[in-house]
Amino acid sequence: MLKTNEVMDVEKVAMTLKLLGDKTRLIMVKLLDSHDCCVCEFVEIFKTSQPSISQHLRKLRDVGLVKEERRGQWIFYSLNKDNSYYCFVQQVLGQLPSQDHKLKELEEQGTRITCC
Amino acid sequence: MLKTNEVMDVEKVAMTLKLLGDKTRLIMVKLLDSHDCCVCEFVEIFKTSQPSISQHLRKLRDVGLVKEERRGQWIFYSLNKDNSYYCFVQQVLGQLPSQDHKLKELEEQGTRITCC
DNA sequence: TGAGTATATAAGTATATTATTATATACTTA
DNA sequence: TAAGTATATAATAATATACTTATATACTCA
Known part of the structure; x- marks a missing residue:
């Protein structure tokens, strides 16, 4: 795993930022950062819709972010801590x-999943 | 100007990240950070092409980043330090x-502009 | 003032992205 | 095993993005 300040590939950084540059995915990843x-x-x-969510997750998964x-x-889903x-x-x-x-809000609604 | 850790609007953050999520614009902004x-x-x-560059700069300008x-x-062009x-x-x-x-490289080529 | 240089904008085209609808897969439980 | 729930994927349609070409504007300098 790269530490901050180690050399990063600008192209990959741009790609990562583009993925985070969508409100839905950004909030997803922020949520995954804590749970x-x-x-x-x-x-x-x-x-x-469920397919829309699955497709966002797939993009994040394809680059190894989750x-x-x-x-x-x-x-x-969880953040992939091994990602560079x-x-x-x-x-x-x-x-x-x-x-x-x-x-x-989900918890209050009773729709939070806490299996396993 | 917002300090880090002050409340930020997720929507605007996403928009900013999307703008930075393009290799050309990301490098542009990085360069502008120092010169x-x-x-x-x-x-x-x-x-x-020149129009292509102008169009990228316009996007950055439209949101007040430069x-x-x-x-x-x-x-x-320069970074707009007053931007939130x-x-x-x-x-x-x-x-x-x-x-x-x-x-x-530009300097070595003699194509760096150092007017004024 | 006219030619040349720098930049912006508009229009068009090609490509990428996002969401929807339909369908398939996999697990759970009665 | 059948029905129900959760998720993924494929196909399509709508929209957004980025690049090109053509043209307009603004400055400089001979």
């Missing part, structure tokens, strides 16, 4: 306000 | 390797 989440939680949070893990019926640009992403996310209130 | 540059220098550096200043025949997201952008750029070698 693993499953697909249906994102569907609920973003009030959008990883998936099945837990029973659900597939949970994990530290870089952390620095960016660190400047963003927490989005955890969105998860709180 | 003002004029349009024709960018044209030379990126080996692309500002322009005429100096004689040339228009010089200047600090945020600084943090991102700080993690990128310097791109100043591109300006060095």
Whole structure:
């Protein structure tokens, strides 16, 4: 894993920023920075279709920013700490306000998944 | 100007990241972080058309990330330090390797503009 | 003032991105 | 094993983006 200040490939940084440059994905990644989440939680949070969420997650997964893990019926996503640009992403996310209130809302609604 | 850790609008952060998520613009902004540059220098550096460069600069200008200043025949661009997201952008750029070698090449070629 | 240089903008085209709809896969549980 | 739930993928349509070509504007200097 690259440490901050080690040499980074500008092209890959641009690609990472482009991925984060979408409101839905940015909030997703920010949420994942503090909690693993499953697909249906994102569907609920973003009030959008399940395929749309899956496609965003796929993009993040394709570049190795997130990883998936099945837990029973659900597939949970988490940040991939082994990714070369994990530290870089952390620095960016660190400047963003927490989005955890969105998860709180799910808990209040009773739609937060806490299996396993 | 927002300090890092003050509340930022996620939507605007996403928009900023999207703008930086283009290799040409990312390098432009990184270069501007250390030196003002004029349009024709960018044209030379990126080996692309002048309108293409102008259009990238316009996008950056439209959100207030950069500002322009005429100096004689040339228009010089610089980072807009008054922008609310200047600090945020600084943090991102700080993690990128310097791109100043591109300006060095111009100097060696004799195509660096140093008017005024 | 006219020619040359620097830059911006408009229009058109090619490509990329995002969301939707339809469908397939995989797991759970009665 | 059948029905229900969760997720992924494929195909398509709508929209956004980036580059090119053509043209307009503004400055400089002979």
